[in-house]
Amino acid sequence: MTQEQDQQPRGTRVRGTKQASALASALTSLPGFCSAQEIHAELRRRGETVGLTTVYRHLQVLSETGAVDTIRDPSGEILYRQCGSTVHHHHLTCRVCGSSVEVEGRAVEQWAEKVAAEAGFTAVDHTVELFGLCPGHSASPMEPPA
Amino acid sequence: MTQEQDQQPRGTRVRGTKQASALASALTSLPGFCSAQEIHAELRRRGETVGLTTVYRHLQVLSETGAVDTIRDPSGEILYRQCGSTVHHHHLTCRVCGSSVEVEGRAVEQWAEKVAAEAGFTAVDHTVELFGLCPGHSASPMEPPA
């Protein structure tokens, strides 16, 4: 359907910059969903010199190509994560630590298609996000770290 | 079924301001999901004098009490709509005109609970939005304005 047709004129297209690899490394090591600014801070913490603009630009490209997944936290901020599978899936994310479980939703996909068809809608895309408390943070209900 | 059920605790709580009723009227007449700024513009168009701040504040309260539903459009902007049913439901919204169909998702609810339980997550909340093209805007499939 949405086949990519990259017309890369010979080998001069994607430059192997150290920023790109540093970002890739950070994304791989970060366990859960993080905001662009958190990722930027993490890179700084590692001693890498990567500008915030570059972080944003790379994350945007990576998300467009499907290399990273994006979700919106309840406040609207975009969170990024490098995911294991490239097939369509959704996420169950902890509100406290950001750790995330990838969930497959055959049932959701079918439901979405069904209700869309019944309403006569076409080109329907869906957003499905699950937020909760992971097992580690479900333990003590009364423990706001503040 | 569209009866108002104000749960206002007697006395000094909700004042009968003209702005509130103007906003309520606009919300009732607007067919689909609109942004706060669109609603504000609509009120201005009607000759009502309502500040943007007031629109935001009322929409926030109304969404908290469940009187209006909110979704986030793909760009992150919050859209509001007065919905028919007060029970939990989701929306199938047209990307072009904003017209929306309320869809009930027993299957989704069960799926969400199931995957949350399997992962050991608690206090799980879900966001499910469907965006597509309504029957009226599905007409010409080949029409990229670019």
Add this chain to the structure above:
DNA sequence: CCGAGAATAAAAACGATTATCATTAACAGC
């Protein structure tokens, strides 16, 4: 009619994201 307090609204603040643009540096060719 008066006054306390809620409601309003203009303007300023806020914060995440994007655009700008001068500078840097990766890579192909020499």
Add this chain to the structure above:
DNA sequence: GCTGTTAATGATAATCGTTTTTATTCTCGG
């Protein structure tokens, strides 16, 4: 290994939806 081309970078400014601030207005009970 140099060098030039040119994509990539990143500090800064701009954008824009939303929130906060604050002075003013208005509602409503007495």
